[in-house]
Amino acid sequence: MIKDLTAFYSKNAQGMKRSEIRELLKISRIPGMISFAGGLPASETFPVKELEEISCEILRQKGATALQYGTTEGEAVLREEISKWMMREKSTIRPENILVTAGSQQGLDIVSKVFLDPRDIVVMELPSYIGGLQAFASYRAKMIGVPQDDDGMRMDLLENLLTKLADTNKKPKFIYVVPDFQNPSGVTLSLERRKKLLELAYHYEVPILEDSPYRDLRFRGEPIPAIYSLDKQSQVIALGTFSKILCPGLRLAWIMAPSEWMDRMVVAKQAMDLCCPTYNQLIVAEFMKRGLMRKQVENIRNLYGRKVEVMLAALKKHMPKGVTWTNPEGGLFLWVRLPKHISANDLLPKAIANKVAYVIGSAFHCSGKGQNTLRLNFSYPTEQQIDEGIQRLAKMIRENM
Numbered sequence: 414m415i416k417d418l419t420a421f422y423s424k425n426a427q428g429m430k431r432s433e434i435r436e437l438l439k440i441s442r443i444p445g446m447i448s449f450a451g452g453l454p455a456s457e458t459f460p461v462k463e464l465e466e467i468s469c470e471i472l473r474q475k476g477a478t479a480l481q482y483g484t485t486e487g488e489a490v491l492r493e494e495i496s497k498w499m500m501r502e503k504s505t506i507r508p509e510n511i512l513v514t515a516g517s518q519q520g521l522d523i524v525s526k527v528f529l530d531p532r533d534i535v536v537m538e539l540p541s542y543i544g545g546l547q548a549f550a551s552y553r554a555k556m557i558g559v560p561q562d563d564d565g566m567r568m569d570l571l572e573n574l575l576t577k578l579a580d581t582n583k584k585p586k587f588i589y590v591v592p593d594f595q596n597p598s599g600v601t602l603s604l605e606r607r608k609k610l611l612e613l614a615y616h617y618e619v620p621i622l623e624d625s626p627y628r629d630l631r632f633r634g635e636p637i638p639a640i641y642s643l644d645k646q647s648q649v650i651a652l653g654t655f656s657k658i659l660c661p662g663l664r665l666a667w668i669m670a671p672s673e674w675m676d677r678m679v680v681a682k683q684a685m686d687l688c689c690p691t692y693n694q695l696i697v698a699e700f701m702k703r704g705l706m707r708k709q710v711e712n713i714r715n716l717y718g719r720k721v722e723v724m725l726a727a728l729k730k731h732m733p734k735g736v737t738w739t740n741p742e743g744g745l746f747l748w749v750r751l752p753k754h755i756s757a758n759d760l761l762p763k764a765i766a767n768k769v770a771y772v773i774g775s776a777f778h779c780s781g782k783g784q785n786t787l788r789l790n791f792s793y794p795t796e797q798q799i800d801e802g803i804q805r806l807a808k809m810i811r812e813n814m
């Protein structure tokens with residue numbers, strides 16, 4: 414009999430950690446709990462009726478194809494529709510440069526698998542998306558965070574870092590950015606900084622991984638071009654997803670990458686799951702073909718625009734002095750900073766006892782810092798829950814100040 418079954422884990426598996434957020438999702442199901450913890454889209458936005466009609470039609474008309482294995486790259490009709498969607502921003506996108514993935518999370522895994530050896534450097538925002546951290550960590554990358562402010566990642570600090578690394582002959586494998594209404598902070602990278610980022614990436618010859626699930630969910634302010642649309646040297650890999658603009662349950666997303674990188678990504682995906690579900694891909698392609706996506710996105714934007722206003726008003730009304738928060742122009746999240754001496758980690762059990770949940774900010778810091786920060790989601794709770802939940806949170810923070 415084997416004494417320690419875990420002794421058989423690979424080095425990669427030994428380093429793997431459960432996501433704090435997925436663990437918190439269990440807590441959110443406790444009756445009466447108001448959860449700002451998850452990153453769930455509002456279920457009332459799911460176009461159930463339209464999807465029901467399209468699904469039945471596909472089964473009736475293309476059942477044999479829909480239920481069969483598909484190509485690893487993805488169904489041609491869907492790749493065509495995705496490239497059209499992206500061509501709103503850059504006219505040279507081709508279906509051949511699109512790889513359909515099972516969520517952007519798989520995109521992150523594929524890029525990591527293709528690019529990362531143990532101890533390779535990945536540069537990212539501080540804080541950054543926890544699922545990105547998890548993917549890079551599972552390939553044992555060394556993650557270096559660059560602090561951001563209200564305009565996103567600080568380019569002066571990025572430049573210092575890249576210069577310092579170059580001085581010791583080191584080069585990151587890529588710079589990972591979530592430039593639009595970032596998860597977790599809600600902050601957007603300014604146009605000036607996007608241009609500077611590309612300039613630095615060209616100068617130091619480092620690829621950029623642009624992960625932007627919330628890009629179409631801008632509810633105010635002026636649109637800013639995607640980084641891939643400004644890229645002139647084929648150095649940007651862009652991740653897009655249907656999770657937040659349609660629904661996450663179909664698990665469909667995409668990687669847009671230069672042809673030279675595409676081939677290995679396809680091989681990497683082949684070894685993971687052969688292909689994404691054909692049926693789901695045909696459904697989404699038809700939804701887009703019918704021109705339903707624009708309306709869908711508009712509905713979501715309007716709803717989240719209202720919800721964020723409720724959250725901002727509640728924060729303003731109830732939070733004690735010394736607590737600050739970001740003012741997102743889109744997306745699903747808002748970032749709260751407590752006074753330096755207060756730990757959001759220590760407060761979490763008390764918050765849960767008071768039936769309100771959030772995600773601790775330190776979970777998003779590859780540096781392990783950010784103890785006085787936390788992330789709030791405003792897409793999933795109702796407007797009434799948002800107001801009540803912020804009151805509970807504020808009361809508890811005040812009592813602990």
Ligand SMILES: Cc1ncc(COP(=O)(O)O)c(C=O)c1O
Pocket residue numbers: 452515516517518519542544591596624625626654655656661665666
């Ligand atoms: C920045 C970012 N990337 C990737 C994902 C993964 O999304 P999905 O796998 O549902 O496409 C998320 C989900 O919240 C995210 O916020």
